[in-house]
Amino acid sequence: MIKEYRWIAADGAAGRRQEMEAINLRRELEGLKDHWSPRVVGRVNDQYIKVAKVKGEFTWHKHNDEDEMFLVVYGKLVLQFEDGEVRLEPGDFYVVPRGKLHNPVAAEECGLALIETVTTLHTGGVDTPRAKSIAEQLAG
Amino acid sequence: MIKEYRWIAADGAAGRRQEMEAINLRRELEGLKDHWSPRVVGRVNDQYIKVAKVKGEFTWHKHNDEDEMFLVVYGKLVLQFEDGEVRLEPGDFYVVPRGKLHNPVAAEECGLALIETVTTLHTGGVDTPRAKSIAEQLAG
Numbered sequence: 001m002i003k004e005y006r007w008i009a010a011d012g013a014a015g016r017r018q019e020m021e022a023i024n025l026r027r028e029l030e031g032l033k034d035h036w037s038p039r040v041v042g043r044v045n046d047q048y049i050k051v052a053k054v055k056g057e058f059t060w061h062k063h064n065d066e067d068e069m070f071l072v073v074y075g076k077l078v079l080q081f082e083d084g085e086v087r088l089e090p091g092d093f094y095v096v097p098r099g100k101l102h103n104p105v106a107a108e109e110c111g112l113a114l115i116e117t118v119t120t121l122h123t124g125g126v127d128t129p130r131a132k133s134i135a136e137q138l139a140g
Numbered sequence: 141m142i143k144e145y146r147w148i149a150a151d152g153a154a155g156r157r158q159e160m161e162a163i164n165l166r167r168e169l170e171g172l173k174d175h176w177s178p179r180v181v182g183r184v185n186d187q188y189i190k191v192a193k194v195k196g197e198f199t200w201h202k203h204n205d206e207d208e209m210f211l212v213v214y215g216k217l218v219l220q221f222e223d224g225e226v227r228l229e230p231g232d233f234y235v236v237p238r239g240k241l242h243n244p245v246a247a248e249e250c251g252l253a254l255i256e257t258v259t260t261l262h263t264g265g266v267d268t269p270r271a272k273s274i275a276e277q278l279a280g
Contacts, residue, residue: 020224022232025211044209044235044255047187069184071165073231084160091213092162095184115184115255 025073029053029111038114040138050114050137060103066117068096075110079103165213169193169251178254180278190254190277200243206257208236215250219243 028041028051035055042049054077070077071093079086079094080103086094096102118134168181168191175195182189194217210217211233219226219234220243226234236242258274 020221020226022226022228022234024229024232026231042209042233042235044207045187045257047185047255049209049233049235067184069182069189081160086160086162088162089164091166092164093182093189094162095182095189115187117185 025051025113026111029073035109037132038137040134043118044115046118047115048118048137050116052112052114053109054104054106054112055109056106058104060101062099062101063096063116064099066119067098069115070094070096070104071113071115073111073113075106075108077110077112078105078107080105165191165253166251169213175249177272178277180274183258184255186258187255188258188277190256192252192254193249194244194246194252195249196246198244200241202239202241203236203256204239206259207238209255210234210236210244211253211255213251213253215246215248217250217252218245218247220245 023041025041028039032039032051032053035053036058038050038052040048040050051073060080070079070088072088072090074090077088079088079096082101088094163181165181168179172179172191172193175193176198178190178192180188180190191213200220210219210228212228212230214230217228219228219236222241228234
């Protein structure tokens, strides 16, 4: 469990400050309990940096107006598309272009870093119990 | 040397397409010859994903309107600020907020991934022989 957020939004609320400490992706992932439940761990410009533990299959969805970057920290991820798939191993990244249907699949647990526009809903608006609001992703 | 760019800009030029292949940060870094010479390896929304090999000291600079994310792939990086410093090891990231003077230092060679707004000049407009234009960063 993360005790506090060690980053500040560009338009940051009063009282927050930029901590003089790096954020470790693997350590942040260790703090996650649930699969498919991204947590915001930073922000760069209009993009959130998130971590997520995934296992199994997510859900087919797309983001009409935003690209989504997947970076594998540990484990393996397959991004399924209608016209093929991309296999990612640790240190690999892939940017799913806006508007492209995709389905993330991980046979075993996989730790991810994600870069997404602050407005992106991770299920692309697909109504599923797995959809976490941005407030939930911030609260962890 | 990278033979081609395996990504497409959001407003991508005709004829380019999204390759169905992940991009490995370490492999991209291996393709770099010079220190302090970032190369664009991807784009997510209005942000470039870059890799850079660094060693020694860069130059004090700031980006007035853009945050800059540093993620260490290998080696160690110190981000010096006027009011302190942040030490990064592999898997660590830090977002330098817009407007904050900083100086990246690496005692030994360090491999970085960077996330920066497509308009960011990596020296923050400081006139130094180390400044590489975006065209140079794209061409590698």
